[in-house]
Amino acid sequence: MKTNQESGFLKIKGGTPLKGKVKVQGSKNAALPVMAAALLLDNGEVHLRNVPKLLDVQTMSDLLVSLGAVVKRDDHTMTIEIEGEPAWETPSSLVRKMRASSLVLGPLLARCGRVILPLPGGCAIGSRPMDLHFKGLSKMGAQIELDKGAVIARADKLVGARIYLDFPSVGATENLLMAAVLAKGETLIENAAREPEIDNLVRALKSMGAAIEGEGTGILRVRGQKELNPATIDIIPDRIEAATYLLAGAITRGDITVKGVVAEHLNALLAKLDEAGIEVINKENELRVNSPARPRGLTVKTMPYPGFSTDLQPQMMALLSLAEGTSVIYETIFESRFLHASELQKMGAQIELQGNTAIIHGQSSLIGAEVYATDLRGGAALVLAGLAAEGETVVYDVHHLDRGYENMAEKLILLGAEVCEGKDNIKARKQ
Ligand code: UD1
Numbered sequence: 001m002k003t004n005q006e007s008g009f010l011k012i013k014g015g016t017p018l019k020g021k022v023k024v025q026g027s028k029n030a031a032l033p034v035m036a037a038a039l040l041l042d043n044g045e046v047h048l049r050n051v052p053k054l055l056d057v058q059t060m061s062d063l064l065v066s067l068g069a070v071v072k073r074d075d076h077t078m079t080i081e082i083e084g085e086p087a088w089e090t091p092s093s094l095v096r097k098m099r100a101s102s103l104v105l106g107p108l109l110a111r112c113g114r115v116i117l118p119l120p121g122g123c124a125i126g127s128r129p130m131d132l133h134f135k136g137l138s139k140m141g142a143q144i145e146l147d148k149g150a151v152i153a154r155a156d157k158l159v160g161a162r163i164y165l166d167f168p169s170v171g172a173t174e175n176l177l178m179a180a181v182l183a184k185g186e187t188l189i190e191n192a193a194r195e196p197e198i199d200n201l202v203r204a205l206k207s208m209g210a211a212i213e214g215e216g217t218g219i220l221r222v223r224g225q226k227e228l229n230p231a232t233i234d235i236i237p238d239r240i241e242a243a244t245y246l247l248a249g250a251i252t253r254g255d256i257t258v259k260g261v262v263a264e265h266l267n268a269l270l271a272k273l274d275e276a277g278i279e280v281i282n283k284e285n286e287l288r289v290n291s292p293a294r295p296r297g298l299t300v301k302t303m304p305y306p307g308f309s310t311d312l313q314p315q316m317m318a319l320l321s322l323a324e325g326t327s328v329i330y331e332t333i334f335e336s337r338f339l340h341a342s343e344l345q346k347m348g349a350q351i352e353l354q355g356n357t358a359i360i361h362g363q364s365s366l367i368g369a370e371v372y373a374t375d376l377r378g379g380a381a382l383v384l385a386g387l388a389a390e391g392e393t394v395v396y397d398v399h400h401l402d403r404g405y406e407n408m409a410e411k412l413i414l415l416g417a418e419v420c421e422g423k424d425n426i427k428a429r430k431q
Pocket residue numbers: 028029030032099100127128129130131132133134167168169170171172197310311333334335
């Protein structure tokens with residue numbers, strides 16, 4: 001696995017319809033909060049299965065180790081053990097690497113009664129505040145201060161509270177859930193996020209002995225416990241990775257079967273593909289896209305789950321650049337999540353941006369170009385565009401892809417793509 005400093009590039013010769021089967025990895029966004037939840041346990045181990053091998057997972061593991069955890073990995077399983085009380089001061093070098101580092105806030109506050117958390121980093125997709133996390137924790141009795149770019153949170157004992165989220169934030173729901181399971185009394189989280197990754201966390205916490213009701217609904221009721229117990233937890237399949245490969249099949253007009261998916265998690269995407277005239281066959285845990293025809297233009301609006309995921313908006317934009325007619329994408333979740341649009345334009349895509357709306361005039365072809373991944377899913381969109389484009393595309397800064405896609409180049413090659421990985425980004429740019 002590459003580190004952030006070792007950025008590389010992917011060289012893609014486009015135009016080959018991808019064919020074959022690909023197995024989906026465990027979900028990044030489900031694994032990260034469940035790893036953070038291991039901090040809640042004061043005795044014994046949390047054993048995780050189906051953990052993807054990704055840079056973000058490694059960053060969370062490094063963060064847990066820096067807080068005193070012993071983390072053991074064996075292929076796709078992981079064991080996490082915290083001996084005694086974890087440290088409560090989190091190192092900014094790790095926290096700034098990834099926004100999901102903020103997921104240790106709730107568990108550390110519940111275990112240690114105090115936390116110092118530098119404001120986290122992550123993908124370059126907007127300001128991404130944490131006010132909802134802080135408001136909820138304050139309702140549970142925490143004192144929150146901001147000092148020199150860090151959050152200092154204190155609570156002698158968290159107490160159950162009724163919390164209404166102004167927006168169903170995924171991270172805030174996860175942090176508050178983890179804080180609530182060890183709080184005194186009952187917590188009600190209203191307008192909670194309903195993403196499948198939240199359900200995975202709820203199931204994980206329940207298997208550790210937490211008392212939570214309302215799984216899968218927007219209202220979570222948590223009865224705080226004195227302590228939790230060791231458990232074995234399965235991570236759900238990664239719906240965003242699965243969708244990215246389905247879109248790779250669609251954009252190259254190929255025939256790809258994605259194995260090991262939960263199709264229900266992809267309902268919004270499947271509805272939109274159907275509207276675009278792209279056939280997807282759902283058989284048991286497999287989805288097969290077989291789409292020789294050019295897609296039709298669409299309107300897509302990103303929404304909290306079960307709406308269309310913002311994490312698929314860039315990849316969808318790549319597909320729609322090649323659709324027949326005009327498409328419109330409304331990005332309602334994040335500001336500035338169109339950084340990939342200007343890179344797609346270098347490949348001949350006709351995209352007009354008006355605030356958080358993108359108008360895409362579909363073209364019959366894209367042309368290979370040198371482009372830069374600016375974030376994880378935007379990078380995936382450029383790879384998809386490169387797979388469909390005429391000639392050669394070089395996608396630089398592909399370390400962003402390592403944050404969320406396990407062996408992407410290998411998987412694409414197995415599907416027949418002409419892709420090669422290069423290590424030295426800077427040298428390649430100069431050539
Ligand atoms: C998670 C996912 C990310 C996905 C996003 C939305 C993980 C590790 N990451 O991110 O891949 O794109 O959900 O599905 O699971 N907001 C506030 N105040 C807050 C918190 C959030 O205004 O306190 C805003 C954010 O700026 C953003 C929106 O709410 O505009 C959604 O954020 P949120 O649901 O919290 O996303 P993350 O948990 O960061």
